[in-house]
Amino acid sequence: MKMARSGASASLIDEKKIYVFGGCWDVADSSNWVEVYDLQTDTWEFLSVFTPKMPLKIRQSVVTDNNKHVHAVDEDGQIFNFSATECAFESDGRRESNPENRSNWLFAVGDTIFCRGTGGKILWRFPSQLDWKEVHGLEELQQQHSGFDIIKMLIHSNERMAILWEARPQGPQHILELWYAEISMVRGCIDGVLEVLGTIEWSGPIFSDSSVTGLNLLFAETFYL
CATH class of the missing domain: 2.20.25 (N-terminal domain of TfIIb)
Incomplete structure (x- = not known):
């Protein structure tokens, strides 16, 4: 440069x-x-x-x-x-509004901007609007990993994305795990209101280590084999 x-x-x-x-x-x-x-x-x-x-x-x-x-x-x-x-x-x-808690922007599902919020939430809005709304359908994942924050979001395709986050399962060994979930996205109406609905296609740990105290995920990208 x-x-x-x-x-x-x-x-x-x-x-x-x-x-x-x-x-x-x-x-x-x-x-x-x-x-x-x-x-x-x-x-x-x-x-x-x-x-x-x-x-x-x-x-x-x-x-x-x-x-x-x-x-x-x-x-x-x-x-x-x-x-x-x-x-x-x-x-x-x-x-x-609140741009410090609206990071990792992605564009998918036709004409929709997504970002990561706090507490494991994925937010969305149209480019012409200002109000962010929460993606529905991820409540089970948020309850399973209470209080977790998404480290990185990735686009797989126009209707599918992935998220990564850090988790610490309960136990005496204090193992740190990096979890991954793949989520399909569709738009639909709930009580007459347009919403984005997420379905968890797969989730699980992809890395674990009992000797580290924290993770810094510098970069992640999607590719096909």
């Missing part, structure tokens, strides 16, 4: 280019605010874009609308939308 960054957002658009927004400390120079990596030519270049604000850090971002737009939230909670075809950012002044 041409510019050192911290707190930037990276988004793969059209499977061809990686757009990196923000994270550069010299916010006075707008020409440095966006960098693009072209996978075909293996080159980086600065991108001149119009934006009503150049935040230092991007808190969350997700690619939407057939890989043509990026929906992002900055460190102040302000919401931005980036268009790759128009090469411009726009903001209508809306702000994300």
